[in-house]
Amino acid sequence: MDWSLKRLWLVFCLAxxxxxxxxxxxxxxxxRRAVSVVGSTSIQPFxxxxxxxxxxxxxxxxxxxxxxxSTAGIQALATGIADIGTCSRSLSTEEAALYKGIVIARDGLxxxxxxxxxxxxxxxxxxxxxxxGKITNWRDVGGPDMVxxxxxxxxxxxxxxxxxxxxxxxxxxxxSALTQExxxxxxxxxxxxxxxxxxxxxxxxxxxxxxxxDGVVPSAxxxxxxxxxxxxxxxxxxKGAPRPEAQRFIDFVLSSQGQRLLESEGLVKVQ
Amino acid sequence: MKREKIISVVLxxxxxxxxxxxxxxxxYIFKEGLPIxxxxxxxxxxxxxxxxxxxGKFGIFSWIVGSLAVTLGAMIIGGLLGLSCAVVLTQFCPxxxxxxxxxxxxxxxxxxxxxYGFMGVMILVPWxxxxxxxxxxxxxxxxxxxxxxxxxxxxxxxxDALRAVPRSYRxxxxxxxxxxxxxTHMVILKAAKSGIMASLxxxxxxxxxxxxxxxxxxxxxxxxxxxxxxxxxxLTSNIALEMSYASGDHRxxxxxxxxxxxxxxxxxxxxxxxxxxxxxxKAGVR
Numbered sequence: 001m002d003w004s005l006k007r008l009w010l011v012f013c014l015a016x017x018x019x020x021x022x023x024x025x026x027x028x029x030x031x032r033r034a035v036s037v038v039g040s041t042s043i044q045p046f047x048x049x050x051x052x053x054x055x056x057x058x059x060x061x062x063x064x065x066x067x068x069x070s071t072a073g074i075q076a077l078a079t080g081i082a083d084i085g086t087c088s089r090s091l092s093t094e095e096a097a098l099y100k101g102i103v104i105a106r107d108g109l110x111x112x113x114x115x116x117x118x119x120x121x122x123x124x125x126x127x128x129x130x131x132x133g134k135i136t137n138w139r140d141v142g143g144p145d146m147v148x149x150x151x152x153x154x155x156x157x158x159x160x161x162x163x164x165x166x167x168x169x170x171x172x173x174x175x176s177a178l179t180q181e182x183x184x185x186x187x188x189x190x191x192x193x194x195x196x197x198x199x200x201x202x203x204x205x206x207x208x209x210x211x212x213x214d215g216v217v218p219s220a221x222x223x224x225x226x227x228x229x230x231x232x233x234x235x236x237x238x239k240g241a242p243r244p245e246a247q248r249f250i251d252f253v254l255s256s257q258g259q260r261l262l263e264s265e266g267l268v269k270v271q
Numbered sequence: 272m273k274r275e276k277i278i279s280v281v282l283x284x285x286x287x288x289x290x291x292x293x294x295x296x297x298x299y300i301f302k303e304g305l306p307i308x309x310x311x312x313x314x315x316x317x318x319x320x321x322x323x324x325x326x327g328k329f330g331i332f333s334w335i336v337g338s339l340a341v342t343l344g345a346m347i348i349g350g351l352l353g354l355s356c357a358v359v360l361t362q363f364c365p366x367x368x369x370x371x372x373x374x375x376x377x378x379x380x381x382x383x384x385x386x387y388g389f390m391g392v393m394i395l396v397p398w399x400x401x402x403x404x405x406x407x408x409x410x411x412x413x414x415x416x417x418x419x420x421x422x423x424x425x426x427x428x429x430x431d432a433l434r435a436v437p438r439s440y441r442x443x444x445x446x447x448x449x450x451x452x453x454x455t456h457m458v459i460l461k462a463a464k465s466g467i468m469a470s471l472x473x474x475x476x477x478x479x480x481x482x483x484x485x486x487x488x489x490x491x492x493x494x495x496x497x498x499x500x501x502x503x504x505x506l507t508s509n510i511a512l513e514m515s516y517a518s519g520d521h522r523x524x525x526x527x528x529x530x531x532x533x534x535x536x537x538x539x540x541x542x543x544x545x546x547x548x549x550x551x552x553k554a555g556v557r
Binding site for chain 1: 280283324392396397400406407408486487490491492493494502504511512513516517518
């Protein structure tokens, strides 16, 4: 085989490859596909539960639940990958202009410490000082002489944004804070480290020590009554009018059955 | 004859589309990443430790140091262990044992990285926290986990290099009165040097690119680490942690981080290629 022929082939093949690459994005637009629910890792376990229940009622509709983070959910919604974005914080003003947020439940933000930690409660100011790096020893808040290790979440996490808004009040989280990328990872870390303090969804905080905030013990009833100060909404976010299948799922979540399910899992239903 | 031609065309097309895909990915990463490097300035981007994407500060120095520290640690652990394994398996081990041990080590390469990370979080991190202090999530934890992950790469490629040393070298050395260990470290290891280097560099490439296991055990702080017990964030984990959130310039800065990683890995791989082709040439002359 001579060189020119080889070269011709190469060009030809490259062209074919390019065409393949160009055409591929078009394959995604299948007409019948599962309702895709993408976003907050805090909402994910609840959405999976709801999807399972819903699938029993409407076996013809598949619900596909994914995590990734609240902001990722909204981005997936913007690019059309998701039918419903889940978001565990309030929408920003720009987001609120583009999308509609439907509150499906309310969730407390639990501040969690190791089982052996004698501290039972902190004020919001103390928590802010701990996470901003001003307080570095448990001694300073009445605990044992032990280094405090704040555990934060990655940027873009709805839990982090809710925490920043409700507790930090525009004070930056210290750059020395450990960063974990899910509620589960925060829980696992705090459960193993006697000096750690973290924050996570109250609905997922079973089996770990939660602190009372400003003297209020976190529980479904104090969240519902509005006494517990760290409460955030769980949102389903949609762009325009969702597909009928997606709308049926949203209706199910807001129905008394869906709400009861969320309540039994430790969330607070919307009135 | 005709059929043969058709098959070769089809195969060439398949191969070419793979290469075209790679080219497109490369072009895209550079297209997204380069403008922000130019705007921020290469020096500021690489040598400033200020990473506040929301305020327009993009300095990835801490992540570069983090990646290098973790990779260096991994190479010390994985390189030493892997090379020792290779020496033992090729020089001192009875053949029957090698038949069992070599596949066992190579099997390590097949374990998904998240499993290594999980083991690290559940066993290694609490151990470091209790016995050595600090938060446990640390440079050390990441280095140990990565060290074990690069072990199969280093071992199997070093073994090939050690096996490629001609039998006559060994016989000659023994005939001159050298002991087995003298022969190994003065003759065999020297002769296989370039292959061993290549194995270390390929292992390094794997260590620097690993993400999942590192996110799980490294702690991911924004701060520069001051010791091996401090938590650290690497280039790869920074991309993985923030990509879901990033938009606009922040997203581009993450692509730029990808460009830096790409260049580092290209350099490592070219060195590995150059070193091993030198070896091939040498072998050819003989």
